[in-house]
Amino acid sequence: MRIAVCVKQVPDSWAEKKMAGGVLDRASADAVLNDLDEYAVEEALRIVEANSPTKEAGEGSGHTITLISMGPDRATEAIRKALSMGADEAIHICDAGLGGSDALATSLVLSKAISDGGFDLVICGTESTDARMSVIPAMLAERLGWAQLTFAGSVNVDPGATKVSIARSTELGIENMEANFPVVVSVIEKINEPRYPSFKGIMAAKKKTITVKSLIDVGISADQVGSKAAWSNVRDAVLRPARSTGIKVEDGGDGGTKLAEFLAEKRVI
C-alpha cells in the first residue's frame, strides 16, 4: 500500500498574522508544521502499523508513507518534523512561481504530484490553520476523480480488499462511509493523539529522502499558479481595532448577580 500525506508549513498559530500586498505575510511569523496535519501523519502511521508484519512503519512493513508538501525552501523544516514522526520519504514542490497560489492552484499542484506517485490513499488534515478554507481535500478528490471520504473521526483500511471505511463527522451527525482505493481521506483532530518524534526518529529523518520538484517537474506551467493566476483578489485588508478590553470583576460572592446586571444593561436579557 502506498500512502501519501499532504502537509503544509504554516505560521505558528500563536503568532500574530499580518497581511502584505493582499496575501498573508509568511516571512514575519515563525513557521511550523500545520498542527492539523500531524493527525494525518499519525493516522497514516497507525494504518501502516496495523497492517505491517512487524507492527512498525518503515522498511519491512510492506507499505510506504510519502509526504507531499508545497511551499518555499524553509518548508523543509516542517517536512523533517513529519519525517521524524515516522513517514518514509517526502516530495517537496518548491518553485519561485508558486508564491501567492490560491486553493485552486494548490490543489492542482498537489493533484499532479499525487497522480504521478501511484498512491492508493491520500490523507490530509481537515484544514490549514492559516487559510482555514477546508476545501483542499475535496478539491483533490474532484481533480483526481477519486472517492472522497473526508472529516473522518475514524478510519479503517483493509489493504487486502483495497477498501477504506470512515465515520464522517460533521454538523449533520455521523455518516459511515466506504469506498475502494484510490481514496482521498481527511481526518479531524479527534481521531488520534499524534506522537512526539523520538530521538531515534529525529536522527533517522535526517537521512530520509526529500525529493524537490519544480513546476516543470510536475508538469504545470507558471501561468497556472502563483498570485497572478489567483482566481479571486483581495480589494483591501484592514486591521480591525483590537477588541477593547472589557470589564473584569473578581467574584466577591456577587459575581453572578453582577453578570446578570451587565446582561440586562446590554439588553441581552
Added chain:
Amino acid sequence: MSEVLILVDAVDGKVAKSTGELATFAKAIGKVSAVIFDASLVSQLSAYTIDNVIICNGIDVTKFSPAPVAQAFAQLVASKSAAAVLITSSSRGKEIAGRLAVATNSGIITDASTIDSDLVTTQLVFGGSTTVHAAVTRGTTIATLRSNSIEPIVGSGTPTTEEFTPTISDAAKLGQVISTEPVVKGGRPELTEASIVVSGGRGTNGDFKPVEAFADVLGAAVGASRAATDAGWYPHTHQVGQTGKSVSPQLYVACGISGAIQHRAGMQTSKMIVAINKDSEAPIFELADYGVIGDLFNVLPQATTAIAAKKA
C-alpha cells in the same frame, strides 16, 4: 437579470434559517433560484426571498459524499449562466463549493460574512483581527457564507418551480454512505444558529449542569471546548473551535474555558463575549467584554437565579 443559485439547507425535513440568509444576500444580486434535492421542501421556501425553486431529481444525495451535489450545481451553473452560487459555510457546504470551483473553473471565497450586489465579499480572517474585502475574478463567483450573518428578509410570494435531472458520473458516486447516526437533538437551539451560546470547558470538571441551566434561562445553545468533548463530558457535535463548529452569536459565554487559540478560532467573531474563569490570567479574558474571575459553580447558579427573577 443575473441569476444566483443558492443551496437550500435542511435538517430533518425542515429548511434552516441559513437558507433565508443566503436568499437575502442573493436577492440583492439578482434572481434567486434555490436548489433542492428533496421535493418535499418546496412549500417551506416561500418564507424567504426566493424567486424560483429548482428541484433536482434522480439522485439521493444523502447516499454519497458531497460530489453529486457539486456535479449537479456545475451543470446548473452552465445552463443558467449563473452569476454566483451561494452556499452556507458548513463542512459539507465548503466541500461542495470547493469541488464546484474546480469543476467550473471558477474562483472561490469561503467563510464570508457578507456579499454585496457587486459580488464583493467581506471576511474576518486571522481569528477576527483583520477584515478582508475580496471578489472572484474568474468564472462564476462561488461563495460560502457564515450563518448568523444577516437577518433573513421574509418572502412575499410563491416561487416558481422547475425540475432538473442532473447527470451524475460514476466517479461522483465513489464515496458511499452505508449508515448514519443523526445528531441527538435536545430541546435547545442549534449551535450554529443560536443567538446566544453558553459553552463549558475544563473548568466544569465534567459537570455541565450549571452551564445547561444558564443556557436554558437565556434560551441559548450549549457548546463545549475540545478539552470537554475529548474527556467525554459533552458530545463532540457540540465542540466549538478550530475543527468543531464556528459560531458567531450575539452573545457567547465561555465558562471554565481558558481560551486556547483553537477554541478562540471558533468563537472570536461573536458580537459580545462573556468569560467566567478561576484563573485571572486565562487568555479568554483578553477577548471578553465582561469577565468574572471566579468559580463557575458559584457564579452561574447565582446569575441563573438573578436572570430568572428579572424575567419573572
